Amino acid sequence: xxxxxxxxxxxxxxxxxxxxxxxxxxxxxxxxxxxxxxxxxxxxxxxxxxxxxxxxxxxxxxxxxxxxxxxxxxxxxxxxxxxxxxxxxxxxxxxxxxxxxxxxxxxxxxxxxxxxxxxxxxxxxxxxxxxxxxxxxxxx
Numbered sequence: 001x002x003x004x005x006x007x008x009x010x011x012x013x014x015x016x017x018x019x020x021x022x023x024x025x026x027x028x029x030x031x032x033x034x035x036x037x038x039x040x041x042x043x044x045x046x047x048x049x050x051x052x053x054x055x056x057x058x059x060x061x062x063x064x065x066x067x068x069x070x071x072x073x074x075x076x077x078x079x080x081x082x083x084x085x086x087x088x089x090x091x092x093x094x095x096x097x098x099x100x101x102x103x104x105x106x107x108x109x110x111x112x113x114x115x116x117x118x119x120x121x122x123x124x125x126x127x128x129x130x131x132x133x134x135x136x137x138x139x140x
Contacts, residue, residue, distance in 0.1 A: 015121055016106055018065060019075055022050045029053075038068055039079055040092045040112055045070050054083060074098060075107060089115050101139035102128040108139065 014021060022030055033047035045068035054062035062083020070076045080091040090113075097109030110121040126139040 012123065015110060016108075016123055016126065018078065019067065022048065022065070022067065025050075025052070027053055036068070038077055040077055040094070045076050052083070074105070077112075078110070091115075091119065093119055093121070097122075099126065099139035101126055102130050102137040104128060106139055 022028065029051045031049045031051075033049055035044050036047040037044050048067045048069055050065040050067065052061060052063050064081040064083065066079040066081075067075050068077040068079070075095040078091070078093050078095055080089075082089040093110040093112030093114075095107040095110060098105055098107050100106075106123075106126060108123040108126060110119070112119050127136040128139075129136045
């Protein structure tokens with residue numbers, strides 16, 4: 001059960017909270033690449049590249065996550081390159097459907113492609129509970 005549930009939760013966790021992981025994950029190298037053309041659609045945004053070392057443990061060894069950040073400091077697009085020993089893969093997806101849950105602004109809609117196939121991830125029933133409170137705050 002652990003081998004199925006834990007990786008699935010981690011995947012959802014990254015789709016919801018990856019901008020925080022870029023800050024939290026001290027093993028990753030984070031680099032501001034400046035303004036770059038978006039790999040999907042038109043326009044450009046600031047590219048923030050997050051690369052995990054290939055020798056690290058966990059679920060992301062050798063993975064690269066490119067965040068394209070707009071002028072409003074929101075992630076507009078994510079480009080994921082799978083590293084490590086697994087089959088190489090490429091995911092390019094929008095970050096949209098922003099909702100506020102307590103003090104957090106979270107993207108709940110992701111559309112794009114995974115290895116050339118259509119991708120749609122929608123996160124629903126998102127809520128947060130801040131320290132010191134007993135009430136959950138739904139994302140709206």
